[in-house]
Amino acid sequence: MKSPILGFLLVLLLFIIACEKADDSVSEGIAQLRLDNRSPYTLDKVIVEPGEGGRQIYEHVKSGETSNYKTFDYLYRYAFIQAVIGLDTLTLQPIDYVGEERFNNGLYTYTIDITTEENRPGYMIVDFKID
Numbered sequence: 001m002k003s004p005i006l007g008f009l010l011v012l013l014l015f016i017i018a019c020e021k022a023d024d025s026v027s028e029g030i031a032q033l034r035l036d037n038r039s040p041y042t043l044d045k046v047i048v049e050p051g052e053g054g055r056q057i058y059e060h061v062k063s064g065e066t067s068n069y070k071t072f073d074y075l076y077r078y079a080f081i082q083a084v085i086g087l088d089t090l091t092l093q094p095i096d097y098v099g100e101e102r103f104n105n106g107l108y109t110y111t112i113d114i115t116t117e118e119n120r121p122g123y124m125i126v127d128f129k130i131d
Contacts, residue, residue: 029073029104031105031108032072035048035111035112037062039113041085045084046061046081046112048070050074053075053102054072054073056071066109076102078092079110080092081112085121090114090121103130109128
């Protein structure tokens with residue numbers, strides 16, 4: 001009688017341990033993102049929010065320069081991005097991330113370009129790159 005109960009408890013314990021490890025591996029994902037400024041403008045401040053993957057602020061990324069990497073829980077190929085250039089603010093606002101691949105681990109770059117319209121920043125173009 002003791003043997004089946006012990007067997008059941010052992011299987012239950014192993015199941016609980018396996019579930020805890022699976023949950024931990026998801027939360028341990030670290031995505032590192034940098035910005036590559038291909039625009040003719042200095043990006044005074046850039047806010048990046050990829051869904052619920054975190055929020056980071058990049059500051060003073062000059063034209064032709066690449067920022068340092070910053071850490072996120074995860075990324076998508078696109079994100080909410082708000083770039084401040086002098087007195088102008090440009091925003092890329094995704095509707096949702098349904099069906100998009102989530103990038104949990106690795107090094108990534110958003111290449112940012114800004115068009116010029118009437119001698120002012122026009123709109124933002126963002127490309128995603130796996131480094």
